[in-house]
Amino acid sequence: MNRRDFLARSSAALAASTAALPARAQAGTAAPGAASVPLSNPAERDAAFRARLARDRRMLGWRSAPTGGLAQQPRLEGRWPRGLKGSFYRNGPGLHDRAGQRYGHWFDGDGLIQHWKLDDSGAARFQARFVGTPKFQAEQEAGRFLYPAGGGGMPTERAMSGPDTINPANTNLLTLADGGLWALWEGGSATRLDPASLDFGGFVTLSRELRGAPFSAHPRKGADGRIWNLGSMGPLLALYRLSPTGVLEASRMHTIAPTGMVHDFILTSRSVVVVLPSTRLGNGDGFFARVRPAPAEPIQVLVFDRETLALSRRAELPAGYVFHFGNGWEEADGTIRFDMVHSANTDQVQHLRAPMQGEMPPDDAARSLLVTIAPSGAASLSRLVAAVEFPTINPRRTTARNRYLYMAARSTAGADWFDAVAKVDIERGGVTYARYGRGWMAEEHLFVPRPGGTAEDDGWLVGTALHLPSARTALTVFDAARPVEGPLARLWLDTALPLAFHSQFVPG
Numbered sequence: 281m282n283r284r285d286f287l288a289r290s291s292a293a294l295a296a297s298t299a300a301l302p303a304r305a306q307a308g309t310a311a312p313g314a315a316s317v318p319l320s321n322p323a324e325r326d327a328a329f330r331a332r333l334a335r336d337r338r339m340l341g342w343r344s345a346p347t348g349g350l351a352q353q354p355r356l357e358g359r360w361p362r363g364l365k366g367s368f369y370r371n372g373p374g375l376h377d378r379a380g381q382r383y384g385h386w387f388d389g390d391g392l393i394q395h396w397k398l399d400d401s402g403a404a405r406f407q408a409r410f411v412g413t414p415k416f417q418a419e420q421e422a423g424r425f426l427y428p429a430g431g432g433g434m435p436t437e438r439a440m441s442g443p444d445t446i447n448p449a450n451t452n453l454l455t456l457a458d459g460g461l462w463a464l465w466e467g468g469s470a471t472r473l474d475p476a477s478l479d480f481g482g483f484v485t486l487s488r489e490l491r492g493a494p495f496s497a498h499p500r501k502g503a504d505g506r507i508w509n510l511g512s513m514g515p516l517l518a519l520y521r522l523s524p525t526g527v528l529e530a531s532r533m534h535t536i537a538p539t540g541m542v543h544d545f546i547l548t549s550r551s552v553v554v555v556l557p558s559t560r561l562g563n564g565d566g567f568f569a570r571v572r573p574a575p576a577e578p579i580q581v582l583v584f585d586r587e588t589l590a591l592s593r594r595a596e597l598p599a600g601y602v603f604h605f606g607n608g609w610e611e612a613d614g615t616i617r618f619d620m621v622h623s624a625n626t627d628q629v630q631h632l633r634a635p636m637q638g639e640m641p642p643d644d645a646a647r648s649l650l651v652t653i654a655p656s657g658a659a660s661l662s663r664l665v666a667a668v669e670f671p672t673i674n675p676r677r678t679t680a681r682n683r684y685l686y687m688a689a690r691s692t693a694g695a696d697w698f699d700a701v702a703k704v705d706i707e708r709g710g711v712t713y714a715r716y717g718r719g720w721m722a723e724e725h726l727f728v729p730r731p732g733g734t735a736e737d738d739g740w741l742v743g744t745a746l747h748l749p750s751a752r753t754a755l756t757v758f759d760a761a762r763p764v765e766g767p768l769a770r771l772w773l774d775t776a777l778p779l780a781f782h783s784q785f786v787p788g
């Protein structure tokens with residue numbers, strides 16, 4: 281498979297999967313206890329969402345942000361920690377509806393970039409802007425959606441010329457050694473942003489042959505600043521290695537089982553570890569309907585040499601679905617260890633349609649597991665903690681053995697969203713929680729090292745959460761060494777932002 285074939289096939293596959301097909305409900309794809317049958321009509325979805333929003337503040341998490349963006353000076357509560365300063369960027373789908381038409385999947389909305397500029401004094405500045413992709417600009421001008429989307433059912437007025445025609449740049453960000461900032465999706469190119477104004481700076485072309493190729497939303501940096509990433513489309517997997525400033529150094533194509541989404545991966549000091557979930561790409565209206573549960577298929581683990589990008593080892597794990605990993609490391613004998621958030625329910629992608637029609641996504645009972653892959657390929661698992669997502673570590677430990685792992689967590693029985701940040705001690709066992717309490721929907725939190733600190737947990741947990749009683753979003757700081765003591769400081773906006781996915785922090 282050469283690069284040109286990959287590009288041609290990936291564009292054709294995405295276009296076919298998102299083209300408007302006869303509207304029909306995706307009955308039969310939901311697991312017991314899951315959301316009701318997805319509504320295929322975008323106007324019906326919009327009506328159902330608005331009816332629920334009127335009586336359920338949790339739906340604020342999926343309300344669209346103003347298309348003109350926001351700029352505010354957040355109000356400080358508590359005492360801002362000395363030394364915590366820099367840019368906290370966040371990305372997630374922020375525009376779920378236009379002109380009475382609502383997308384069919386949480387992953388479809390246009391990317392809304394948040395920039396929290398944090399100052400030593402606690403005098404922060406906040407702005408949020410939609411990424412000005414050609415798609416966003418065209419639809420802004422028209423006042424309605426014009427293109428197909430992964431959730432299906434959308435009226436299609438304009439054709440796609442490739443994946444970037446519908447690139448919403450809505451999942452994560454990548455910060456570069458030269459100060460550059462990219463917004464990331466996983467179906468097409470990365471997107472350049474101005475780190476101060478957040479202005480759209482064009483799609484990133486890694487090479488002439490790779491123009492428009494999928495570049496996933498979870499690149500990983502090695503200790504030397506080099507960047508690894510993957511791009512997947514059906515049976516094709518591209519591996520990329522970039523310089524610290526984002527210049528392509530190497531790429532290699534592989535053929536894999538067509539799982540649909542390959543969202544994240546693990547980087548060790550020697551390897552790139554790709555985990556293929558128990559799903560298979562089938563037929564359906566829109567890309568996400570095509571990602572079908574395959575609970576009889578084991579999770580496949582593919583280990584590649586991180587310099588040559590060649591396959592070196594395979595392993596299998598029990599069936600399930602996996603989005604995210606915190607960290608991985610490799611021991612002298614070649615044993616690889618990594619954590620992953622695993623759900624035995626292989627229907628997770630379908631479940632994340634629910635809030636588009638005013639329903640809470642069902643709890644998929646995801647838990648964090650520590651995986652060991654022996655040099656022979658033999659795999660074993662141990663359980664770390666239940667009811668978690670969005671794992672992260674002290675970035676100084678990346679690709680080295682980490683003792684601590686932090687994740688958004690449901691810390692109380694019956695919680696219907698994350699209400700805490702879990703701190704897991706991998707070496708000694710045990711979990712402690714930085715708790716939000718009732719009435720909060722907590723999001724991903726990052727570990728920010730304290731300048732000059734050396735202990736692995738010497739730093740802060742920084743993240744956003746939606747406060748339901750006041751209908752406002754806040755950024756909260758916890759002491760990572762003492763999470764049980766509760767928040768150190770909080771920055772309040774005067775409005776609720778839609779829930780987002782991933783953050784990056786740039787000190788300074």
Ligand SMILES: [Fe+2]
Nearest residue numbers: 543604781782
């Ligand atoms: Fe992610």
